[in-house]
Every structure is written in structure tokens, then in C-alpha cells.
Amino acid sequence: MTDLLTISGLTRRFGGLTAVDAVSFSVNRGEVVALLGPNGSGKTTVLNMISGHLPPSGGTIALSDEMISGLSPNRIALKGVARTFQLVRGLPSLTVAENVIASLAFGHRKLWGAAARTEALARLEEVGLAHRADQSAQDLTYIDQKRMELARALAAEPELLLLDEWLAGLNPTELRTGIELIQSLKGRGITVLLVEHVMDAVRALCDRCVVMNAGRKIADGPTEKALSHPDVVTAYLGGGHA
């Protein structure tokens, strides 16, 4: 197994606050890795720096040996990184299908016209949203917007998929389908780095966990081992999580 993502000494400051403090870890090709930690520990900020939404204050991010830290999000997207956002970001003035076509048309595949439409419907089918393809995106429920966002990310055929609490707010049935969906990505060679609070999902899905607290990495290892690490137990109890 080779590293797809290598992060070293990654740091991000907001004024006086160091939200991410010299964090290093790597993700192997084909792995599903969880990034865990109490609220405010810097998980979203890490994803934001990987996707290029925020430039790092220090440290480096490499995607299969190529430096991507500090590149603009559109360049990073074209190198094979796609993501969903913690607070779902749909494109409300477009239809559901057009939301997906947005990433097909400008991603590395540059699909357009009938080919893009067919592909968009296939991706929507995958997340169970094909029947809403021609509805306005703003009429979707919150959960369906999350599905649409995942379809948009998958349409980019990413090498690395970043999911920021994508399973949050799903009911038990939806959660099961959601977990199966992410599981199926593994078979397609997509590497996943996910931020998640649903521990059952983490246990079911993830090969490995990286745990953060107050901007620092406190544990990194196989899921059960990382979760039972004494610092992790303390951080979670202190952070108000079970």
C-alpha cells in the first residue's frame, strides 16, 4: 500500500487561535480513514486545507507525492479531490441534475450535453435521488440535499473523497443505506477521509482513525485501538461526547 495523502506539520491559525497545530498523518490508497475529535478540535479546518478552501499557515499536504498545499480549490479538485461540506451547500437556483452536472462539466472528465445528463442520472440513482433529478435543488429536504452533494462529489470520480459529517442527522434506515454506500466506494478504489460522530459508522467503515483534540493529533491507528487510547477516552468524555 502506498500513501495517497501525506500531511505533515499542518498548521492553521485564525488570529490568535491555532485551530490546527502541527498535525501529521497519512492515508493509504484505498483506505477509509476517520478523522475524529470533539467539536472545535479542528477537523473541518483540516478538510478545508486539503480541499484548498483555506490556505495552511504552515506544513505541507501531498497527494501521491505532489504538493497540493496552498493551491486553489479548482486546481486541487482537478487533481482528484472531492468533498461534501458539514453545512450542506447545494446550488439552489439549479435543478438536482444540474447540481451534479456542475462537477461533471468542469471536473477532469469535462462531460457535457447528453453524456453529462446520463452520467448525472446514474450518480443520482446511486444515492437514491434519480426521481428528483429535474426538481429545483432548493425544494429538497435536508437529507436529500446531502445525498445530492454526495452525488456531486462522486461525479467528479475523485481519488480522494472528503466527507464532513455526512451521516449526521440520518435516521437509522438512512444511516444503514449511507454506510453501505460509503462501503461500496471502497470497491471502486476511492479513498475516503471522513469526519464523523456516529461511532457505529466509524467502527463499521473505517480501517483507521486519526483523533484530534484542541488542534493537535492525539491518536492514530487501527480503529479499535485508537478509540480505546486513554487520551481519546479523556478527550471525548471531557468534550461531552459518549
Place this chain on the structure above:
Amino acid sequence: MKSVLSLQVALFVVIVAALAFLPVFASPYGLTLMIGMLGYVTLATAWALFSGPTRYVSLATVAFFGIGAYTVAVFSESMAYPLLLLVSAAIGLLVASVVGFATLRLAGVYFVIFTFGLAELIRQLVTWYEVNMTGTLGRYIFLPVTPEGIYWQLLGLAAITFAISWGVGRSRIGLALKVIGDDEVVAAHCGINVARVKLALFAVSSTIITLVGAIQAPRWTYVEPVIAFNPTVSFLTLIMALLGGANRLTGPLLGAVPLFLLFEWLSANFPNHYSIILGLLFIAIVFILPRGVLAFAEENWKRWRRHEVKTVPGVAE
């Protein structure tokens, strides 16, 4: 689909061809009216090309319009007419690129204020230059261009603007503009080079606007900065595009025609209260039809249709 498309193209060609014969029948006053109307139709359509989908509300319309008119005034005696238009367009494009590069990072109200300030700044610069360097304020434009000639040029420019707008609306770049208008962060994460797309469309839109000013300039025979850079032009363009709906191809046209005629009538009959009425109208449009007449009509049509379906017995909701 194919046949609908060719029908639309045919209709477009027939309308433009019919309009080309208008000067044969129109009175001089009629022709003047048509020139003004075509000018505003083109301005509003070009404005909406960029500002419609991206929602970057620009008040720089008159900056570019004025640049076009002034370039013609300054070089009218030293250049052949076709070259004048080319030079105007080139200057408009250059200014748009520089300004766009510097300002398209600004969002929302900051962009609006900047563009308004830009128009004022250029007016002041031109005034300062004329007073201190040339020692005059106004300039005369003597060009052997007939009103018919101006009309035909504007008609050509309007047709090209529509064609561009139509093409952009159906193309990838049109989708990119809409995605940018909805969420620039998502746009960038989809692989769109947000800055480049915005700059390109702002430049195209501004160049067309510059050409409208350049083509119309000979009508004035005399220009001063206050005339060429009159901010009312920016506001009228904006309100016309908003009234019709800036997100549809024919929206700006549908707003520009009635409003132009209304403004002509108002300025002829109420020259002293013109700007008050204009302001009130502006407020009314923004409040009553914030997304334009076309969107309003479409929503009501849908509502009416839904109502129809509901009243048919046996149709489940």
C-alpha cells in the same frame, strides 16, 4: 428539439431582417426613438450577460458607455471610422480587464459601490484632463455617419449580443456563471476557475457596452463628461434588466422596450419631475417584481396550472 431550435433561429433572422428595413418607413423622430431603444436593449442584454447569472450588480455601465463615446470624440478627426470603433472596443476591453482583475474579488454591496465609484472616478479624470490639458470642457464630434448608419450598426451589435447571450446560456460557461452566482466556494470545488470565468464575461459584457457608447456618439455632435458619463444610464440599464428578468435571454429586452418608451414620454412631459418618478419606479420594481416580469409570469402560470389539475376530479394530489 432540433426543429424547435431551427425555428427559433429562423424567427430571430426574420425579426432582425425586418428591423433592418425599418429606416425605409420610419420618420426621423421614429428613427431617433429606435436608435435609443436599440441602444438600451443592447446595454441591458449585455449587462445581464454578466450580472444576471453571477448576481454581481454592476453600476459601471456608464463608465464603459462613456469610454466608448469619449474615445470616438477624441479620435474622430485622426482616424477612419471603422478604426475608431475598434480602438474604442480595445480600450473598453483593456479597462474592463484591469478593473475586473482588481475588483471581482469584492462581493455583494462592495462590488456595487466600487463600480459606481469607478464611473464617477473616470468622469472626474476625464474632466480634469480636459480642463487642465486641453483647456476645454466639451468636444465636437463631426463624423459622416447618418442616423440610418447608426441604426444599422446598433442593430448588428444587438443581434451579436443576443447571439452571444444565447450561446453562453447553453454552454458550459453559462452553467459556470450560474454556479458562481449560487456559491463561489462550490464552484471552485467543482473545478471552475472562478476568477477567470468572471473576468472573461465581465470583459465581454463591458466591451459590448463600450461599443454602444462609441456607435451612439456621433448622434450627439457635442459631448462633455457630464453627458457621456451620466450615472442615469447605469441605473436605467439595471432597472430595465431587472424588470424583464436578468436571468433570461429575452428578459432585458422585455424590460428595456417599455421602460425606454416610458422614460422618453416622462422626460418630454415632466422634465422637472423626471428623476423623482424614476426613483419611485425603481423602488416599485424592486419591491413588486424582484425577480422580473418573466419569472413572475412563469410562477403564476405554474400556480394556475396546478390549480387546474387540482380541480379535475379524481386526480390525486
